[in-house]
Amino acid sequence: MNAEGARPRAGRREWAGLAVLSLPALLIAMDASVLNLAVPALSREMRPSSVEVLWILDAYTFMVAGFLVTMGALGDRIGRRRLLTIGATGFGTASLLAAYSGNPQTLILARLLLGVAGATLAPSTLALIRNMFQDSQQRALAIGVWAASLSAGGAIGPVVGGAILQSFRWGAVFLPAVPVMALLLLTAPRLIPEYRDQHAPQLxxxxxxxxxxxxxxxxxxxxxxxxxxxxxxxxxxxxxxxxxxxxxxxxxxxxxxxLLDTKMLRMPAVSLSLLANLIGFLVLFGISLFAAQYLQLVLGIDALQAGLWMLPLFAGFIVGSLLTPLARRRIRATPLMITGLLVATAGFAVLTRVGTDRGLVVLALGSALLSVGLAPVFTLVTTITVESVPPSRAGSAAAMSETSTELGAALGVALLGSVGTAVYRAHVSAAAPAGLPAKVSAAAHDSLGAALDAAQTLPGDTGAALADAVRAALVDALHAVSLVSAIALLVLAFVVGVLLRPPREVADVDPGGTAEADLAAPADVN
CATH class of the missing domain: 4.10.860 (DNA Excision Repair, Uvrb; Chain A)
Known part of the structure; x- marks a missing residue:
């Protein structure tokens, strides 16, 4: 294996190619937020059932999570650039189908197809970054830019979606994907070289x-x-x-x-990095669920203002992702990750101080701290995972990283959502006014939104007392989720400090020690 100093450094073509590879990341993050804004409009037009609405929202997630491992392995076999262009074509086509869907069934089908196509994008782009940037410092910066693109997409998604929905029908939120994917298809052959495992078997x-x-x-x-x-x-x-x-x-x-080389999972650096990624996204999605409700239902601000007050969260990820490669030049990966986890823990501690009648500044500060702290974790996890395997397995490694992200997000909503819900219901049971009608009591225990609607049907003092009780209950739930998240990150920081020893970068030897120099060679440098 060549010494690090002998590795070729990326030039203008590679950095221009990185800009192209960042487009899908930005777009997918945008799409995740704009569809939620479009649900009321499409519901009025197409009248989907509640089950159909859930499928419209969830079909994409199901397909992405299910096909990530397959697409990562497929890219290693047929070529990462080829898979990227196939996925971009499919994503653009499915976006058109979604935009002009005339009934819920067609929209669900379009979302399923979008999920399959979306599963090709993250593994392909990360694997291509692994191959295009041979110098470790340049690669770390490239991964940071890629991660920052995800955060930027999440930040501008609500703004762009809101602007589109003010002037056009709901289907227009899918249309920005079409020119973006067209640009990718036009520029990828010129700026992105092809890489594949030349001796890979059939899937x-x-x-x-x-x-x-x-x-x-x-x-x-x-x-x-x-x-x-x-x-x-x-x-x-x-x-x-x-x-x-x-x-x-x-x-x-x-x-x-x-299909998946389990030797990678037996590498402590890879398995621990995936665990850190899963827990990081678990706490992030868990707190995001309650923070959005806190802004709109407790503090009573509208959706646009709530989106603006969530910008510190996305800004923290952008800044943290871009600063991580610079910090890594002076600080080793393990101490840097521990520092990030401790900063994120401090952010969750700040969130335990929000109240029912104040908290915008506190929420913004806590969100900024936790995102600045988690950004190095996510960036380093991605870097460690793709560098711990030979280049011919980069697609599979990237797919494992993204799969841990999807599972962490689902676990965060399910597990921390359950913790918060239990705390909320216990507080409502203890603090709600006595003698409430059964229907009102059931609504109060169901959710804050339903409780506030029910409170408006009650006489003045009773309704106000119920509203105060359920708002305080949600704040308690937010505090509980923040506390559990802080403890989880402290434990993770300890485990990382004890066990994580990032290995030297693997170039031409697989995890089991088999030489693979021929597999790592570019298939096409044009």
Whole structure:
């Protein structure tokens, strides 16, 4: 393996290619937020049932989570740039189908197709960054820019979506994807070289089917827990998915050419990095769920103002992602990750100080701290994961990182959502006025929005007392979720400090020690 100083440094072409690779990241983050804004308008026009609305919102997530591992392995086999262009074509086409859907069924189909196409984008772009940027410092900066693009997309999504919905029908929120993907298709052949494993076998269809049977039930079950609380169908789905996951991993160990090389998971740096990524996104999505409700239902500000007050969260991720590569030049990965976790812990501690009648500045400060702290964690996890495997396995490594992200998000909403809901209901039971009608009491225990609507039907003092009680209950729930998140990050910081030892970058040797110099060579430098 060449010494680090002998590695070629990226030039203008590679940095221009990075700009192209950042486009899908920015766009996907935008799409995740603008659809939520469009739901009221599309509901008025198409009259979908409640089940159809859930499928419209969740179909994309299901497909992305289910196909990430498959698409990562497929990119290693057929070429990362080729998979990227196939995915971009599919994403643009499915966006057009979604924009002009005339009924809920067509829109659900479009969202399913968007999910399959979206699953190609993150593994392809990260694997291509791994191959294009041979110098470790340049690669760290490139990954930071890629991560910052995700945060920027999340920040501008509500603004762009709101502007579109003020002038056009709801379907227009899908149309920005079309020119963006067209630009990617036009520029990728000139700016992005092709890389693939020249000796890769055919994709194992049975392994693909088992991987889908493992991931999809788990994600479905977690979403059901988040939406409806614990239930037997959700528990059965999660258990079935876990059992299929065990079967999938056992099968991969016996195959000569596995869909997922389990040797990567046995590398402490990779497995611990994936765990840190999962927990980081778990606490992030858990707190985001309650922060949005706090802004609109407790403090009573409108959706646009709430979006603006959430900007410190996204700004923190942008700044943190861009500063991480610079800090890494002076600080080793493990101390830097621990520092980030401690800063994020401080952010969650600040969030325990928000109140029912004050808290905008406190929320903004806590959000900024937790995002600035988590940004190095996410950036370093991605860097460590893709650098710990040979270039020919970069797609699979990137897919594992993104899969841990999806599972962490689902777990955050389900587990921390359940914690917050339990605290909320306990507070309502203790503090709500006595003698409430059964229907009002049930609404108060169901959700804050339903409780506030029910409070308006009660006489003045009773209604005001109920409204105060449920607002205080949500604040208690936010405090509880923040406290649990802070404890989780403190434990993670300790584990990282004790166990994480980032290995030297792997170039031409796989995790098991097999030489793969020919597999790492570019297939096409044009």
């Amino acid at each position: 194992n269809v049975l392994s693909v089917a088992i991987s889908l049977a493992a991931v999809l039930p788990v994600v479905y079950g977690l979403k059901q827990v988040a939406q409806d609380g614990g239930s037997w169908p959700a528990a059965v789905a999660i258990l079935a998915g876990v059992l299929m996951g065990v079967a999938f991993l056992r099968r991969q160990r016996t195959l000569k050419d596995p």
